[in-house]
Amino acid sequence: MSELQTLQVDLLARVEGAASIEAVEAIRVEALGKQGRVTALLKSLGGMTPEERLVEGPAIHALREAVTGAIGDRKAALERAALDGKLAAETLDMTLPVDRIAPGSVHPVSQVMDELAEIFADLGFAVASGPEIEDDWHNFSALNIPETHPARAMHDTFYFPEAGEKRMLLRTHTSPVQIRTMLKDKPPIRIIAPGRVYRSDSDATHTPMFHQIEGLVIDRGITLGHLKWTLETFLKAFFERDDIVLRLRSSYFPFTEPSVEVDVGYTMVNGKRVIGGSEGWLEVLGSGMVHRKVIEACGLDPNEWQGFAFGTGVDRLAMLKYGMEDLRAFFDGDLRWLRHYGFAALDVPTLSGGVGVAA
Ligand code: PHE
Numbered sequence: 001m002s003e004l005q006t007l008q009v010d011l012l013a014r015v016e017g018a019a020s021i022e023a024v025e026a027i028r029v030e031a032l033g034k035q036g037r038v039t040a041l042l043k044s045l046g047g048m049t050p051e052e053r054l055v056e057g058p059a060i061h062a063l064r065e066a067v068t069g070a071i072g073d074r075k076a077a078l079e080r081a082a083l084d085g086k087l088a089a090e091t092l093d094m095t096l097p098v099d100r101i102a103p104g105s106v107h108p109v110s111q112v113m114d115e116l117a118e119i120f121a122d123l124g125f126a127v128a129s130g131p132e133i134e135d136d137w138h139n140f141s142a143l144n145i146p147e148t149h150p151a152r153a154m155h156d157t158f159y160f161p162e163a164g165e166k167r168m169l170l171r172t173h174t175s176p177v178q179i180r181t182m183l184k185d186k187p188p189i190r191i192i193a194p195g196r197v198y199r200s201d202s203d204a205t206h207t208p209m210f211h212q213i214e215g216l217v218i219d220r221g222i223t224l225g226h227l228k229w230t231l232e233t234f235l236k237a238f239f240e241r242d243d244i245v246l247r248l249r250s251s252y253f254p255f256t257e258p259s260v261e262v263d264v265g266y267t268m269v270n271g272k273r274v275i276g277g278s279e280g281w282l283e284v285l286g287s288g289m290v291h292r293k294v295i296e297a298c299g300l301d302p303n304e305w306q307g308f309a310f311g312t313g314v315d316r317l318a319m320l321k322y323g324m325e326d327l328r329a330f331f332d333g334d335l336r337w338l339r340h341y342g343f344a345a346l347d348v349p350t351l352s353g354g355v356g357v358a359a
Helices: 003-017 021-032 037-047 050-089 108-122 176-184 224-239 292-297 314-322 327-331 335-341
Strands: 133-135 168-170 189-198 209-219 246-253 256-269 272-275 280-290 306-313
Touching: 003 021, 003 037, 003 050, 021 037, 021 050, 037 050, 108 189, 108 209, 108 224, 108 314, 176 189, 176 209, 176 292, 209 224, 209 280, 209 314, 224 246, 224 256, 224 280, 224 306, 224 314, 246 280, 256 306, 272 280, 280 314, 306 314, 314 327
Parallel strands: none
Antiparallel strands: 133 168, 189 209, 209 306, 246 256, 256 272, 256 280, 280 306
C-alpha cells in the first residue's frame, strides 16, 4: 500500500469510529487544518516537477476529498443520532391532565346586574347611570322629600362636610337617576339604573354600601296595570319560573302616588324557602306611580306625562335567587366564598331564554 493509501485508510477508519462531533472535529483539524497532514501533502505539490505533480496531484486531491466527505457524513450522522436521542427522551404525554389555571369569577352582584340588564333590554329599557356623590336636591328635594320631611331621617345618610351652597352626600338610593334622566331626556322614557348606594347601617342583611336597581317609565297614559305587568314579567324571567305570584300592598314613598310594595310568594321545600307559589311572602321591591310633583320638578307637565318607578336591592335579589344567607359576605372578598358563589366568566348566560313577550 502506498503512503497515501495508508494515510487514507487510517483517517477514514478514525473518522468512522469517532464517537462525538468534537472527536470528528479534532480529526478534521489534524488532517485538513493549517498544519494538517493532508494540507501538508497539498502544499508539497508546489515543490514537485510537472511530471511528479501529474501523478501525485490527482491522488492527493482524491485523498482530501475522501477525507472531507467522510468527515461531513460522520458529523451529519452524529447530529442525527443526537436529535433522535433527544426526541426519544423528551416525549410529551398528550393524555396527561393540564394544570388548572384560576381564571377568577364573576361576582354574583355583577352576574345579577347582567341578568337584569338582559331582561329589561328585552322589554325595551335602556341602562342609565348617575353619580354616587349626589347633592341634596337630586337625592331628596326633587323626589318630593323636602328638608323637614321625616323620610330624610329614615335614610341614614352619609353627608359630606358642608362646603358651598350644595350639601353633598352619598346617594341613599338610585332614585336620583330618575330625576337626572327626566331632566336630560324627553319622554317616552324607559330606563333601568343599577348602581351602588350608601346608608349608615350594618347587620346580617344591611351593609353601608349595597346595590339597587331603579326602573322608570314615563309616557302618555301609563297606568298601575303597566307597572304590575312589567314587574310580573321581570320577576318571572329573573327567577326563571312561571309560578311566580305577586302581592301588591299599598305603601308610602314621597316620590310615588299611589305607592305599592311588592311581595313575591314562596313555598317551603325541605325546610328552605323557594321562590314560587304562595305559602308565604317576601318583600322584594318598592314602586308606584311617579308623583306629579316629581314630574313637575323635572319640568314636565304631569297632565301630559305619567309613569311608574320601582326600586329594589340587587344584592337581595341575588340572595333570594342563589341562596346566600349573609349580605356582609358579598363584600368581604373571601376567595372561598367567591369560588363557591362566583360565576364562570365564559359560561353561557344563566338565563335560559329571553323574556317571552308576545308580539
Ligand atoms: N328609592 C326607594 C328605596 O330606596 C325604592 C323606590 C324606588 C320606591 C322607586 C318607589 C319607586 O327604598
